[in-house]
Amino acid sequence: MRVTVDGNEATASVAYRLSEVCCIYPITPSSPMAEFADEWASHKRVNLWGGVPTVVEMQSEGGAAGALHGALQSGALATTFTASQGLLLMIPNMYKIAGELTPAVLHVAARSLAAQGLSIFGDHADVMAVRQTGFAILASASVQEAHDLALVAHASTLVTRVPFLHFFDGFRTSHELNTIEILTDEDIAAVVSDELIQAHRGRALSPEHPFIRGTAQNPDVYFQARETVNPFYAAVPDAVEDAMARVAGRTGRQYHIVDYSGHPEAERVIVIMGSGGETAKETVAALVASGERVGVVQIRLFRPFPAEALAAALPATVRRVAVLDRTKEPGSMGEPLYLDTVAALSEAAAKGVRQAMPEVFGGRYGLSSKEFTPGMVRGVFDELSADQPRRGFTVGINDDVSGTSISWDPTFDIEPAETVRSIFFGLGSDGTVGANKNTIKILGDEEGLNAQGYFVYDSKKSGSQTVSHLRFGPKPIRAPYLVSQASFIGCHQYGLLDRADVLGPAAPGATLLLNCPYPPDEVWDSFSRPVQEQIIAKGIDLYVIDASRIARDVGLAGRTNVILQTCFFAISGVLPRDVAIDRIKMAVAKTYGRRGTEVVEKNQAAVDRALEGMHRVEVPGKVTATRELPRVVPDGVPEFVRTVTAEMMAGRGEALPVSALPVDGTYPSGTAAYEKRNISEFIARWEPETCIQCGNCSFVCPHSVIRSRQYDKSHLKGAPDGFRSARLDAVGLPDARYTLQVYIEDCTGCGLCVEACPVETPGDPVRKAINLTERVPLVAAERENIAFFQTLPATDRSRVDFGTVRGTQFLEPLFEFSGACEGCGETPYVKLLSQLFGDRLMVANATGCSSIYGGNLPTTPWTKDADGRGPAWSNSLFEDNAEFGLGFRVAADTHAGLARRRLLELRDALGPELVDDILSAPQQRESELRAQRERLAELKRRLDGVDGTVAEDLRSVVDFLVRRSIWIVGGDGWAYDIGSGGLDHVLSSGRNVNVLVLDTEVYSNTGGQMSKATPLGAVAKFATSGKTVVSKDLALQAISYGSVYVARVAMGADPQQTLTAFREAEAYDGPSLVLAYCHCISHGIAMRDGLDQQYRAVESGYWPLVRYDPVVRAAGGNPFMLDSTRPRIPLGDYTNRELRYRSLQNTDPVEAERLHGLGEQQVLRQWDVYEEMATRGAQRFAADARKEQ
Template identity: 30%
Template structure:
């Protein structure tokens, strides 16, 4: 790939385009955002938000000040209930405060949420959304934890990726401090919280200009607040002040309680949406990143639109492009950025006049007529038809009867169930009446509910299985064992590729639409975590592409499989989904003929037909030569596979990266990760990586009917004369 030096100037270069970093969703929200704007974090670890608390604690331990020069406190409490109560209390002392939680942590602390708005808390709860424990425990992504808190009176924003989550951390913070109402900033657990990508962290000057300091004196923004505070007030009021005490949260009886509840509607709740709209517009003007109450993708001419929130939206947008290109489909996508206050007018404007609306939810409420968000949208559109029929003035546009769309509701992705391209296409084909559910019913039969990704009578799926990855992508899948350092290896690989991309950017001057250096290599990497973890099979997925990677699912169109698990064929088919001409790198110190016999006979013809390249790497042997510590041998084995990836993938040659430059980039990453342990540790990791690239062994194709020794077992013990036991030698 030849990189041409040319400058493309954005039409309007934003003042604060961001600072390029490669990290994951938890880290950009916590370490790179909340730790730079708050004076306190009160939290309790719960998967998958634990890393956010850990990173906030790290910032505290490092003595990181906020961008205004203030120190912070970091408190890990005895549980989520205590964390939520402590965070609310600290926010009422006039400090910017954050808590991090997920799943059961939300519902455990749920009692605490209801009283915070009435006490004018301005805190922010950072959420990595997780499925609630129902018939079984699951620590992966679901939206029922968020649904459980919809009626608590908190502002709730939902991000479709972690860049939006980091940006909305600022936008939400600004609005909580204007409205004096706490908020939740939500991203999908694991699917975005742990997804490694290139992001843009906020410049310190952006934070200072957009937010201002917590102790600034500002003009009081609403009449109700002016009654309480006067014409000006502190940006984050000191509600609990020993020098100026006031009564908060008293006991109220029949004469007073309802007055206060209903008074919040017009005095505090109704101003929030205009404040959000203004904050979104101001942020867009400063950064060039536009969100708004809802985000629309190719909806102008669309007769059918998907509605979703969270990471599904980007997958759907890739599916929209595919359907438009392949089927000439009139289809688009709407992502709801604001769940509370529910942005009724914006949603009606987005959906009015569409023929069909496909609402996908990462939840299922089998005892209700519809799932939660489908109920709200159905109710809203009915309200809009009433407004049209009666003809009264309203902020909500009226909908004529002929402009009322048909609503279809689908459940998907519960507990991070894989959300695949064929599911998106299947949902569209079902809405169009092109396919039926497994039970044979269609929308024409009144079956407006369906499910995706599982075997069920209500399930739909398309026959087509495109990857939806950008042209020129390199897709990588790891197979390893929990505790062997695969996740660390995957993160290292993604960060090395990100650093290579950064180095390439420095060699040319092409700019993107925001006036930033244009990305050359887009990275998207995520592990498939499991509650079993240590000792059990695990996998990790990574894509490097010349364009943004919008698909976040298990990869079934794979260029390179890295397999540190020598017994992989005893429990998994690692060749599944490999593209013709792909490369399989397998842990083994055996000779090529034996390796071929270790491959189950039923897969050998497929390998030959698809021209799959088989290479082995004695990663354990390399690691044992580098360290005598067994725990490090397991983890350093993965480092050898990092070197093997660059040896077999052709990426360095594709992007004209010289061996010398490659080594400099990798060394810089290892110094960053391991430098605190000394130069010897850095050098040993470099040695393992180098050998991983140079010690791969090609495995030529053998006979399809060669002996099948894939069970990895010795011959069974046989009894001989008398009681003696003869243990035969292994077959050579």
């Protein structure tokens, strides 16, 4: 049977059917495999033996590996799915599983490892990092192969007892949709031996026939014992070949552990593994056809390394071999595949198997999903033809530092003419990708047609752009690289014509379908000069449709997907028009059927209206436009931003040479400010007449686009017309003015500010003092206003009332314009941190949403103030964040201690009075911090006059004499699950670190998987039937130490309490834990209602606001403060507004009622506990037993 699936589904489909236990944990790009397994299990889908596999989510990949090991030792057929850092966390168990000769399969969507920066994209760094564990490693090159070799892996591990790691390229294969032949249960059963399963079970631990496994061994026997396994590994290649033969017998698809294709008397050969092998194979076929003597060796079994098969596969005529590795091992003689190939061929030559040793050259390609194209393959062959081919070369980049890169022809095209190639540009929010996935399924289902789709997303979570690459053709499509020379381009957002090179990949004579607001006779004049030039030069056939209007008309505002999909079918001719329309309507019914008839009908109407609304445009013969493309960044930006950041922003990062990039992953702060994304049609606008200047809007703004300044009225001189200003609402300052400026080009139109505004306009009570209005008419004027606003003097921090929400609006945010979701519930807290403590703030950020919107290139939001100070931010990993932050603290304390010591040593030289003042200075209030900074400035001046090593030493650490604010920031996936042990340890350390948990109650960044913070009754991925355990009370856990400041906050319920908690936490000389309720897109709410939901969470008693302050206990008071009232609304008034809860009411109403009832009880029980604690005496809480440090 043919189906169109991606590599993850293709693999999971086999793994699930051959497993009794799946131990899972989410990590990109492997998460969907685990999600499929979990979902199938929740639907009671059975495995090959009629049982529903047990799917268990663990707290980390380390945990998953441990559970896997245990399940295997107990005789289960078990598997797991992972990638990247996750695989690294499994290493210790992998040694154990292999050392004990345990049949098991790990499926890996191979991904880069975090080095100079994290990357979610595909290469072999992770797999190469486990090649020494004793696992056999099997590589798949395509979606079909991932499906087939998954079976080979499961079958072979049972035969050999050697555990298998089966991998394929992350994203390129894991996320590529392709039409494949699916293995039936009978196919699978024919390849897997039941007898071997019984044997596996027979080796399991059992009290019925006990033995001991996992001994501690000594020098006498460990070595020998290690060598016992050799025969098992020796048997692997044949066993895998045998399994491959059995798969071929059933399906006709024949694989080998090493496959050669190309000229039988090839002179130049590439050795490669993974999806790049497909590219190489297709290119070789084309080159051989044109008379070249070239070939390619695809390695499928990488461990145990098939040395004999490799030597045998290589034609005797080969003179030169290029071994391509998709990884980088700095400092090595070469990457692993290269070194293994050299060793294999040299042994073959030594043994006389081969007469001569060919020259072997290693090269790197495709790191982090870097494109690997036929042009690059030919480039490698050309390099092999050179007199002196480079060793350790790179292909696909321009290495102008070490000169490793070889050149290639980007226009080299080998794709067959009958393959239809299309590219679609859209936004994440407009449904383009979904429609294209539908198209691929429709066409993939057609007899005689094959389809392929691959999707590229940008690095932002709001307003993100998508590019869909689709191919259709009569033959199976083996082209694991992006489409070029497209015959059809769909531009689903008119504005993208100005921002992306939409016509760059268009072939001559291609069709452009443009969704645009202009009628056919006006559209030409709306284009910029470069776009007109491209259209004429390439002879583009232009069609336009106002799909956005049609979508609005049929009640699908913003969702243009089906309309444009219909146009594609109508124009492209991949199917006869009538058939195509029929298929779309069927697909609509299938896709949206589950979402209700209303949705189906609207989409059906969209199909009909699309055909009426599409027009072909006569393209004039000459360029008439004078308008140029808008500049990516304004004039006057720093050099790095202009030459590097801007290139990445413009989508030209691929062309940046090695020399352009920082050597150690260090990037300048504050680059998001240069990227004016203008992603929302509607933006916030301030009304000075009615505003009460409370600061609520600015406090809750997730994107830091609302800024306030107070200033003397004299500063208004020269203000642009229309610059808005109001009298400052403060006693005793009659000439002071106030302006609240909205940075409208950065505003996402989320509307949280409007919701937070307490003002009612007289006569128009629906209207607030800040409202959403259309952006476009305001842009030009507001640019001027913003420029003027920035010339107004910033409010002196030492004169700001830090204790009130109103006061904080005057504190400059040093976290601005992040790419987080519109209306994000996390970023207001992050911004607040930056406002309160930004100029002395260090942030250790766990991997997750906050590290992505906080640190994903090209532009990042953490920035600096006018003095050049600002948050120092870093992301280490997911699991280690608390420890990472503790490292910041101990280093700061050590260096502060060093500075104090040196200061005392130089007391006389620097002035005893100044030194004493510095050493004894209080540093709590902003005025005190400023005074300290002034003392240090003076100290530095005096230090300039002092020579010697002590002075040098002091100079290098003098900045530590200003108290640093160390914050450890991360989500609940980190704090409750993977980083739980580390967090617990750090909280127990007594050290002065502050932990901010951005609690969305789910793994938001990887797409909504359950964490231990997920509440009872909520539906999440891995909890499709509703979570059946209450969330962990991290607050109580931390309180039990007695030495930890703890707060639970929810900005939408009580911003003042949030502010107080942040300040108390920071001021507390010890560990602090702030648990911040964050509404999230994964809750299934309209994000504009986020604050309201926070309020309801608190009002219902679900999320009580508390503070625990050990300082109060030390003073004899009750340290536990309950800041919210008794539950005042039913829990259902909060939960029923969120899809995560409603969903279960629909799928399993009885269970939903049961869990809701238990949830209500839990709320009351928790409240009782908290209330009792709030009335205890101090002595009934643990004392803080730390001594003064």
